[in-house]
Amino acid sequence: MRIEHASNLGRRLGRQALRSVLLCGIAATPFVAGTAAAQTAPAASEQAGEVEEVVVTGVRAAIQSSIQQKKNATVVSDVLAADDIGDLPALSIGEAIETITGAATHREKGGASEIAVRGLGPYLGSTTFNGREATNGSGDRSVNFSMFPSELINTVAIYKSQRADFVEGGVAGIIDMQTLKPLDFGKRRIQLEGRGIYQGYDQRLADENGLGWRGTFSYVDQFDVGALGRIGLSVGVQKGKSNNPEELFSSSSTWSACNATIAVGTTANCTEVSPGSYASGATPAGTPFYLTTGSRTFIQFNEHDDRESVFTALQWRPNDDISVNFDYQQSTYEFIEARQQLNLSETMRGYGSSAVYTDEGVLQKYSGNSTLESTPLYRDQIEQYEGGGLNVAWDATDRLSLALDYGWSDTFRSRMDREVRLRSNATDIYGVAVPGVINGQRVAYTFDATQGDVPTITLNPLFDVNDADNFSAAARLRRTEQVREDEITATRLDGTYRLADTGLLDVKFGARRSEHEFRDINQDRREYNITSASAIASANLACRLPQFPQSDFLSDASGKPITSWATFDSICLFENLIGTADPGRNADTRAIGNRDMTETTTAFYALADFDTELAGMPLSGNFGLRYVKTEVQSTGLRGGFDVITNPDSTIQLVSNGQFDTLTFDSESEEWLPSVNLALDVTEKARVRLGLFRAMSRPDPEDLGAGRTINLESGTSFATPEDAIRSVTANGNPAMTPLMSWNADLSFEYYLNRDSMFSAAVFLKKFQGGFENVVVNDTYTIDGQSVTVPVIVTETSDEESDIFGFELTGAHRFSNLPAPFDGLGVKASYSYADSSFETEDLRLGDQTDAATGVVTPGIIDPVDIFGLSKHVFSGSLYYEMGPIELQGIVKYRSGYYQQFVGAAAQNRVVREATVMDFRASYRVNDNLSFSFEGSNLNNEPRVEDMPIPGSVREVHLYGPRYYLGARYRF
Structure with missing residues (x-):
């Protein structure tokens, strides 16, 4: 049952009505088109004098398309693209993205989920779908990429430098997924694809689930509709069922330091130590300790997945000046x-x-x-x-073009x-x-x-x-x-x-x-x-x-x-x-932990594209400025209290079992300048420079307004303020965006359609963390106005740096004698290092929110969320006639993985190497078969807490195998 608020019901019904009308229009398109003239584009075989074209397919085609799109981009970027629908060389969009330079994924259920770009966690990035912001169900601003079938997406790009007309929100970068535009595609395509899925651990189950499956249908066509112009239609449908057996050893997410000099009796817990006990002298400095947790668990899974997806697009060009x-x-x-x-x-x-x-x-x-x-x-x-x-x-005039978008x-x-x-x-x-x-x-x-x-x-x-x-x-x-x-x-x-x-x-x-x-x-x-x-x-x-x-x-x-x-x-x-x-x-x-937040953004931008020369070399690029105003309104609850007057005229607070509604408003304004330059040193060599300021907003769940009032022990107080020990906040609506200044410099060399090399260096100076501060909130309790201090999390002013570099290369060995001329390789490596330190919530440095005094922690901090110093992906592919083989290796060094939800202690994921394999055979232009395997080396996901080496969780998923057939016409 969905959550619904009466104030939003009218707007929702209006939006749903608009969507229904548009979807009905799409459904009617083939019938309208059927009364019009047939496709006017003649078949290739009917065009006299046409030179025979060599058709490139599979991995090679995707690499060629990716190289071309990277070359044509106006910003520093990396792209994975396919010219035909369903041709992305990956089993999922997450796995596709992790083959892009500088992108690394966090694995859940054996597959790629959250994406970290250039060593920055998902909260410092942004994801768009067809250029529009994408939502998710996690409470943060990352995206569940498993929701998007790779068979229905044609391009995934990571924009690593910003442009003034981009939707704001990417300190790390913007991940943009694009679906096919049917008129631009320019040909009819009907495609059926089916995959059988076998999970390696399924055979261990006492009641085996058997094969899973995934079926995809897609249809792309274009129609002349007479005086109404041309219409293009694209429809993709996917349905699938599978299972994900998993094996897990886990522990509690709360870890303590135990005093190693005090023996623990058989009926007692260990004696804990903390930064505070060391600082106060209650525990002698240098006393040894060991880290342990309150519980340990073995977990066996039996799991079933059911997925359905529908993607559709309609393009209409009534004339040369209008496109819908x-x-x-x-x-x-x-x-x-x-x-x-x-x-x-x-x-x-x-x-x-x-x-x-x-x-x-x-x-x-x-x-x-x-x-x-x-x-x-x-x-x-x-x-x-x-x-x-x-x-x-x-196109209003020869010079002026306008575009209106609702999404x-x-x-x-x-x-x-x-x-x-x-x-x-x-x-x-x-x-x-x-x-x-x-x-x-x-x-x-x-x-x-x-x-x-x-x-x-x-x-x-x-x-x-x-x-x-x-x-x-x-x-x-x-x-x-x-x-x-x-x-x-x-x-x-x-x-x-x-x-x-x-x-x-x-x-x-x-x-x-x-x-x-x-x-x-x-x-x-x-x-x-x-x-x-x-x-x-x-x-x-x-x-x-x-x-x-x-x-x-x-x-x-x-x-x-x-x-x-x-x-x-x-x-x-x-x-x-x-x-x-x-x-x-x-x-x-109703509960104090619930959230009801509305974030309204207003933005304006101006951008200029230019093309000139520098020392006789072509220089192109853009410069611009974006203004962003963000307004947040957050509504929360706190427990209601009655003021009871004692016989001696003192008072006490007594919970009345009701809730009081609290509403907080805040706003911020930011200016985001950007400059992107591309210098063509030669016809094949290009140097790019990106300078920009970027912003990343706090996670929606961090903007909650609920307040828990904790009462002092006792029954006699002079004022309501005296009766309140503390107020706990479940968010801070006034939290401001994280800002950064960024510089990117890259060198790109394009040898031919199959081969390129690029090297990039980047530097980011940003506000990369949060701190606890004391603010005064005013409440009305039983008709009396009460002002009490509340500790909330606020965006830190502390700056930190990230420096890194990236290397990308792709080459097909066409110059080798047959049959070795079918070999090709694509590889990327990313290095990043940060000066930022994340202290453990319980055992790291402790800052007094009121005085600013820092109590030193007893364990070392970790890096910023998502930072892996080393990320590598490489693939070796081979094409010989209708046969294509590809081996893929992905490596990510250890990283700090933040928990979603309430603040928790530091969790570090150990380094991992995952190996995949793909093979396909084209029977003819219409029919092909494929075999794919993921996590063939059965790499576990191992987590430590709160320091490296102290194991908290071990996940094992087993390898997975896919056998598929595709028919297109």
Whole structure:
């Protein structure tokens, strides 16, 4: 169920009506065209005197198109392009982007997800679809690239320097995805493509899912419609089902430092130390410590994906002066996960003096005891993307052109979890004592992280973790739902005035107005605790699984993990313990953590293109200025309180169970100058220079307005201010954009259509972080005005630098004798280094928001979000007649990966190398077959926290294989 606000309902219905009318127009196009004349473009074979053309296809064609588009660009950029629909050489758009120089992806579910450009995380970049801002369901400004099928996208470009007419928002760069324009395509194309998908880990499942599949249909055509001119139509539809089995070792996201000089008793947690305890002298300076977390979990997945996409475009040219373009994209992605989790929930307990650790505090070995929990979870998540727009371009005179564009992008995401916990206990479900249980419900174990990525955890052999009878206590059921809606609507007007007989070719100008709405139910939770032993026993017997859901669990991981445990059906447990599979949301889903934010942007720009000479060499480029005004209105909630007067005239605050609505407004203004130069040193060599100022806005979820009032202990206070200990903010609507000054210099050499080389250096000086500050908020409590200090996160004024360089090369060895003349290579390498430091939330430097005093941290900081110093992608391809082979290698060095949502401690992803392979065979001009494999080397994703070497998570996805056929005519 979508979130809806009455104030927005009218506008939404109006937009939906407009979209419906436009879509009906598209549906009617073929019928209108059928009454008109047939295509007027003659077939190539009918054109007398035409020279036979060598048709280049596949990887080579994509590389040629990419080289040409890079050469023609007016900014520093890198492009991956295909001349024909469905010809991008990648299985997904994320995987396509990570072959572009300087782009690196974060892997989720075995595939590419978020994109970091030039060592800067997604929050410092921007993504557009057909030139319009794209939304997502994550609460940040990154984009879920898995929503966009590669078969229906023709071009992906990363613009690394800015231009005044670009939509603002890219300190790192702008990633722009483009779909095909049917009139520009210029030919009829009907295409059917099907892929069978096999997941390498599927064979391990006790109940195998079998082959997945993905089917794509696309149709492109052009029609003469008499006096109405020409119409082009493009329609693409994709449907697919697959599964993504995954194996995971995980830990809590909260890590502590334990005093290594104090032994931990068998019934207690370790003694923590912190920057504050060192600074106060409570802990002697130099006292050794080790890093540990509160819980460790083994997770087995059984997952199903269901995807649907529809992309369509309509082009109409009634005459030579007017062009009308409409495009629409709709994509739905739903997945269902059945997780089986074994949780050691007390992993800071009972160490004694057994801890073995490094000088940096990485815990290597220890002995402890913990409650064990079998926790099945059923997750159902659906994400829907809808976007598109209408563009009308008019050549008003020989010199003046105008274009009006309206576009929208809307993402809706709902995630619902149903999780049940069953704990170990001193007695089983029959009341019989369980061997190996101590202290009521705990089991002794040893931990050894020296044998591989996944720690070896050995339980007391007297306790049988595979016996479902032993999980008999403390049943807890949670139904948790998160709902987000992210929508952008924008209108822009662009004009171009062409100049004559001057070095200035034309002057461009324009304005844009957009409205970005972000609303969410951050976490609606219903929780049930069942203590009845008989009820738990009955549900346990009814809902236990007959066997562990897979074999060889985590067998590919280095280390010796637990490989199986007693498992249960979570939906069955819900039905047995509370009488329903889904109790639904709370009647009132209002919460302080919810967000309701509207960001309105107004922008104007002026830009001049020029073409002249410098020392006899052609010099072209552009310079311009963009003005951006951003207005934010954020509405949130805080708990309501009544003021109670005591007999002695003092007061106390008492929660009344109600919510008060808070609305905050803020605005900012920025000027963004830009200069781009291209000097043609020779016919093949070009030097580019880009100088620009860029901005990146805070994530929508960081602009929340909710406030939690924390009360002082006690009942007698002189004023309401005295009764308030602190106010916790879940966002800051006044947070300003991150600004940067940027310089890019690149050298490009174009040997021929198949071969090029480029080298680029870049420098960025930007505000790359945030700091906590104290602001005064005024509230009305029971009719009294109360002003209290609130700690909020604000954009930092601290500047940091990023310096880096990039190398890109592509070459086909056409000069070699056959059959080696079919060899080709494309490779890119990016290096980036930053002076920015991200301190750990709990164990790093601590700054007093009121005084500015810094307490030194006890662990080292990490780099800026997303920064990998080294990123490499390379492919070697071979064409021989109808056969094409391609091997791809992608490498990314370690990087800091920020959590989405509330602030958390530092998470570092280790370096990874992923190998893919593609092969295709063209039977004829119409029919071709393909075989593709991804993650062939089964590279895991390993995460450390809060410092490198201290493992938190290990993900294994296994290789994946695709067998496909395509027929086009």
